[in-house]
Amino acid sequence: MALSSFVLNTHPFSFRVSTDIEQIVESVKLLYGDAVELDSRISLPSYEIKIKHTSVARKLFKPQSQFFCDQREPFLPMPIDKCLAMFEWGLNWVVSAHEFRHVILHSAVLAKGDKAVLFPAPPGSGKSTLTSWLSHNGWRLLSDEMALMTPNTTQITPFVRPICLKNNAIALAKEWFPDGRFSHISPNTHKGDVIHLSPPQASWHERFNTAEVVAIVYPQYSTSTFCDIYELTKAEAFSTLTTNAFNYGVLGGTGFTTLTNLVEKCQTFEVKYNNLEELQSFLENDVL
């Protein structure tokens, strides 16, 4: 198959993507909707991305995909059935390897109006399940994985992209959102089975509007706990935040002042929960 090429117009970064993998074209169109511009007005995208079969020979035998950012190939090739996961993680790599104008946190961000809550958490804490739930229940998604903070403010710039759900969360989300736009499953990645879910239209519509962080909530899904809420000290919140920062090291002093300023201006909680409605009601009644 010949190369297809399009511009992925995700605010605030855009990507010129070329690929010879049919599944990438289909899935990206499904997940990104209008942000995929086949005949783009953008003549100067931020980055050039290519994801393609490794070679003609390997197309027939255990086909693999490889990811390039211009000439750089940051990852080893992956089996073709994981190509969408590779594409998504590739975009994350491109942004975190090149962008230093924002303090980037490994965190979900959701907002009502312009009031945002940060949900920083390590993989396996149920962050993306929470993200998908809230974004389908009256909140707008700014990001599932990368919170872009303007240095020395509490402002978050949205970077709306698909939500990455893993393992058990896949069946749950398909049951909750029967009309959701889901990708194919990328099976057996290093994070297990993963699927990507497009956020609802409201999030896409507001993807150019910044929001101000009012709270940081560290979520931890726990089957045996209904909904326990702990207030964190500023020092605890700060040190947990630094372990979830992508480019904290590169930004040095700016990263430090941004994060200390942030925890001082925000409410900071840790929640253990198995009931999403209860957590949502806490967020809407006591946090915002």
Add this chain to the structure above:
Amino acid sequence: MMSSNSLPITEEAIVRALQDPNSCIGKCDAWWFSFIKILRFERLLSLFAFRCEELDLLVTFPMVVQGHLKNALIMAQRQADHLKYEVSLLSDSIKTVTPQCLYLKGAAYCLANMTVSKGRLFSDIDVLVPKECLDKIEKSLLFKGWLSKPINDYDERYYREWAHEIPPLVQSRRGTVVDIHHNLVPPISGKAPDIEAFLSQTMHVNGVTVLKPHAMLLHSCIHLIFNETFKQAHRDLYDISSIIKDYGNSTFWDEVIRLAKETGFYKELFLGCRYSSKKLGYELPPKLISDVPYTSAKLMLLDLVMLKALSPHHPLCKVPGRGVANFLAWARGHWCKMPLMLLIYHLSIKSGRALAQSILGKHFFDAEGTPK
């Protein structure tokens, strides 16, 4: 990887843009898209950004370009800040073993706060220590979290027996890489100088020891010319030009020519300066130009090969005949570095590997060199 609708840019346009960033005002978006990719690949993006910022030009460029240039400036500043911290820790460890701890190249330019360091990224910290102290230093750094990257047995032997440095050490928490040298070129080449000649040409600045500028220039030329791959060599031409511009008075040239002749690197000095000045368009002093260490036929042949090999290597910068030139330059580089029998052995191992990779995919071998 070439994109079908990408605009090629000539080497002349790239050189002109770096020397006079004003020439970029009003360029079309397709030009910028190619230009940014080429500069990033050649590790020249932050140098361009630095020069534009000095001229207050950033605001005249498209927003996306401003973004890339600001990112590059932040990255370069961060490297410079971080270097001072790493070097203070490194020096502490090395000085428990030996007082001789000489920083080289990018790290040295930056520590001495030289113009050449402005907007110059470096991928590792180069330091030179006495050969007999290598083992002890490696062990003392190991305790501070500096570990060897996994490499295969052949490469390990290459480093330990034939090279002028030990395999790179990576700081396991911060990812910083340090290259520990005991000479400036591999002893196996038979050209390794008596390192004392360089050690007598050092200066102390901001708490560290670095080469004096004329010895830095010679080392930069050796690094550029005494090499088999020129993939990212274009940037070195700018280093040479910057050192000459800042320090190149009459005494400087006398000293560098004397040191080059004494250590057997006059050819490298001559060629390094020749190609930097030819490519970037500046004058060299007659005492260097008139003292040609080659016959005119051989110099013509070298020019033919090297002027192409030292061009930017990004595929969007078209250089006719570059493939052949790169091969010849590569062969010459190996020829200079190794005795013939060893060269044949080295190339047969490397090309056997390359052949296997071209058939089975380039990731067929893992880092230790075992087939997966």
